Amino acid sequence: MRNLTLIIGTVYGLLSVILGAFGAHAFKKILSIERLESFETGVRYQMYAAFFLLIVGYILKFETGMEKWISLLMIFGTLFFSVSIYFLCFQDYWNVNLKFLGPITPIGGMLMILSWGLLIFYFFKRN
Numbered sequence: 001m002r003n004l005t006l007i008i009g010t011v012y013g014l015l016s017v018i019l020g021a022f023g024a025h026a027f028k029k030i031l032s033i034e035r036l037e038s039f040e041t042g043v044r045y046q047m048y049a050a051f052f053l054l055i056v057g058y059i060l061k062f063e064t065g066m067e068k069w070i071s072l073l074m075i076f077g078t079l080f081f082s083v084s085i086y087f088l089c090f091q092d093y094w095n096v097n098l099k100f101l102g103p104i105t106p107i108g109g110m111l112m113i114l115s116w117g118l119l120i121f122y123f124f125k126r127n
Helices: 003-026 032-061 065-094 104-126
Strands: none
Touching: 003 032, 003 065, 003 104, 032 065, 065 104
16 A cells, blocks of 8 residues: 555656646646636645655555555545546536536545545544
């Protein structure tokens, strides 16, 4: 689980830099300012998650279920949150209705919050 956490954290970081560069340059030409701001929010939170996963990947031993859930909740929360935002930003450009993804974004955000909360609980419990 540690290696998976570190690998996904690294992939999230890499993709954040790539998507951020596209957002700063190529996507400015095809997305509205509002959509571009949303896209940048997805990229920013994906990078936060990358740092989170890299840090917990080194701190946690992944011996307990709680330690595994801290990682899994952030991995899936970020996937749901950021990727749903990315697709929603491009729905007008692709001329498709992806509004069904709208509820996925806050679910992803809630999973990310739960991950942070579990990490806090883990630190309190450890001491």
